Amino acid sequence: MTRSSTHSTGTRTVRAGRRSVEIHRPGKVLFPGDGLTKADLVTYYRSVAPFMLPHLRGRPLMLERHPDGIDGPRFMQKDTPDDFPGWVRRVEVPKEGGTVTHTVCDDTATLLHLADRAALTLHRWQSRADRLHLPDRMVFDLDPAPGDGTPEDGFRAVRRAAQALRELLDAVGLPCVVMTTGSRGVHVVVPLAGRATHDDVRAFARDLAETLAAAHPDELTTAARKQARGDRLYLDVQRNGYAQTAVAPWSVRARPGAPVAAPLTWEQLDEPGTHARRWTVRDALEQAGTRPWQADAVRPRSLGPARRRLDALR
Numbered sequence: 001m002t003r004s005s006t007h008s009t010g011t012r013t014v015r016a017g018r019r020s021v022e023i024h025r026p027g028k029v030l031f032p033g034d035g036l037t038k039a040d041l042v043t044y045y046r047s048v049a050p051f052m053l054p055h056l057r058g059r060p061l062m063l064e065r066h067p068d069g070i071d072g073p074r075f076m077q078k079d080t081p082d083d084f085p086g087w088v089r090r091v092e093v094p095k096e097g098g099t100v101t102h103t104v105c106d107d108t109a110t111l112l113h114l115a116d117r118a119a120l121t122l123h124r125w126q127s128r129a130d131r132l133h134l135p136d137r138m139v140f141d142l143d144p145a146p147g148d149g150t151p152e153d154g155f156r157a158v159r160r161a162a163q164a165l166r167e168l169l170d171a172v173g174l175p176c177v178v179m180t181t182g183s184r185g186v187h188v189v190v191p192l193a194g195r196a197t198h199d200d201v202r203a204f205a206r207d208l209a210e211t212l213a214a215a216h217p218d219e220l221t222t223a224a225r226k227q228a229r230g231d232r233l234y235l236d237v238q239r240n241g242y243a244q245t246a247v248a249p250w251s252v253r254a255r256p257g258a259p260v261a262a263p264l265t266w267e268q269l270d271e272p273g274t275h276a277r278r279w280t281v282r283d284a285l286e287q288a289g290t291r292p293w294q295a296d297a298v299r300p301r302s303l304g305p306a307r308r309r310l311d312a313l314r
Contacts, residue, residue: 010024010025010026010027011023011024011025011026012026012039012042014042014046014112016046016107016108016109016112017107017108017109018109019087019107019109021109021112021113021116022116023038023039023042023112023115023116024116025038026038026039026042027039028069028118029069030066030069030070030118030120031069031070031256031257031258032069032070032071033256033257034256034257034258036258036281038115038116038118040281041115041118041120041252041281042112042115042116044252044281044284044285045111045112045114045115045252046108046111046112047285048250048284048285048288049108049111051249051250051288051289051291052111052248052249052250052251052288053105053106053107053108053111055124055248055249055250056104056105056106056111056122056124056248057104057105057106058104058106058128058129058130059104059124059125059127059128059129060091060093060102060103060104060124060125060129060132061102061103061104061105061122061123061124061125061245061248062076062077062078062102062122062123062124062245063075063076063077063078063103063114063117063119063121063122063123064076064077064119064120064121064122064123064254065077065117065118065119065120066118066120066254067117067118069118070120070254070255070256074254077119078100078102079100079101079102080101080102080103081117084103084113085113087109087110088103088110088113089103089104089105089106089110090102090103090104091104091129093132093243094132095243102125102129104129105122120251120252120253120254121247121248121251121252121253121254121261122247122248122251123245123246123247123248123251124245124246124247124248125243125244125245126138126139126198126201126239126240126244126245126246127194127198131194132242133197133198133242134194134195134196134197135192135194135196135197135198135201135240136191136192136193136194136300137189137190137191137192137246138174138189138190138192138201138204138205138240139187139188139189139190139205139237139239139240139246140165140187140188140189140190140205140209140235140236140237141181141185141187141236141237141238141239141246142158142161142162142165142185142186142187142188142233142234142235142236143158143181143183143184143185143233143234143236144157144158144184144185144233145157145229145230145231145232145233145234154184154185155185155274155275155276157219157233158184158185158186158233158276159269159270159274160219161216161219161220161233161235162178162186162188162269163266163269163270164212164215164216164220165188165212165235166178166188166266168208168211168212169188169190169208171309171313172208172306172309172310172313173301173305173306173309174190174301174306175190175191175296175298175299175301176188176189176190176298177189177191177263177293177296177298178263178264178266178269178296179249179261179262179263179264180259180260180261180262180264180274180275180276180277180278180279181247181253181261181276182247182251182252182253182255182259182260182261182262182276182277182279183247183253183255183259183261183276183277184276185276186269186276187246187247187261190301191298191299191300191301192300192301192302192303193300193301193302193303194300195302195303195304196302196303198240198241198242198244199241199242200303201240201303202237202238202240202241204303204306204307204310205237205240206222206237207310207314208310209222209235209237210222211310211313211314212235213235218232219232219233220232220233220235221233221234221235222234222235222237224238247261248261249261249262249263250262250263250284250288252281253277255277257277257280258280258281258282259276259277259278259279259280260279260280260281260284262278262279262284262287262288262292263287263288263292263293264287264292265292265293265295265296266296267295268292
């Protein structure tokens with residue numbers, strides 16, 4: 001249960017469980033074309049918190065901040081600022097030449113504090129803070145080729161690629177779920193048992209993507225260089241590396257209309273009205289309430305048997 005009050009100073013205090021979170025300049029417009037303010041962002045994240053937090057808890061985050069709104073500068077922030085409240089969880093993560101202290105969002109109060117910092121979009125690790133080197137998610141990022149027209153136009157290619165990827169994953173014994181990114185495409189997510197390293201997961205994802213691209217050479221590619229892709233859809237597996245991130249489910253994207261990265265069912269993916277920015281802060285809560293991934297709930301799997309099946313197919 002959350003409660004809020006507005007003070008004459010222009011600071012709004014929001015109660016989230018046992019915490020009081022101050023929202024500074026709640027009337028600050030973050031989406032000028034839509035008139036959406038920081039207060040609207042807080043309201044959205046407060047409402048969607050029960051559905052979003054299970055996808056955030058225990059995971060290091062990278063914060064995408066837009067303190068002057070989506071038309072202003074963007075800051076991709078890994079290190080937790082020193083002035084964050086002491087009750088915000090942190091995790092110190094090894095990196096080349098040192099460490100970086102990431103924010104971890106375990107509760108509604110932290111989520112609202114991040115909204116106050118104009119962290120529009122939260123990007124999460126594929127592993128958890130207590131098992132940094134053993135990811136429990138594998139992510140395939142499918143974006144339409146540049147020049148594919150409107151989000152609706154390019155999404156037809158995304159839809160075909162996602163369904164083909166699902167079929168191949170099913171053939172190697174790895175069930176998956178799908179979500180819009182709120183930007184241009186979708187993420188296909190495979191829950192893992194958390195026994196393989198980032199390097200092993202990324203190598204498997206690369207080999208599977210190459211197998212799929214070889215079966216559809218005119219439509220799909222794994223070429224990292226944009227010049228080599230032509231008008232083919234890129235099967236991006238780079239988000240599976242150590243310290244790499246992917247947009248968290250229900251995150252707001254810094255685009256006009258405030259679209260949201262929304263989990264959906266495979267049946268919804270095939271609906272004509274579905275595209276990458278189909279859900280926004282205005283209607284995402286209704287989609288979240290249907291708990292779309294429950295219909296496609298899958299048990300995390302080990303990569304070992306899947307690797308043997310994939311090798312047999314190649």
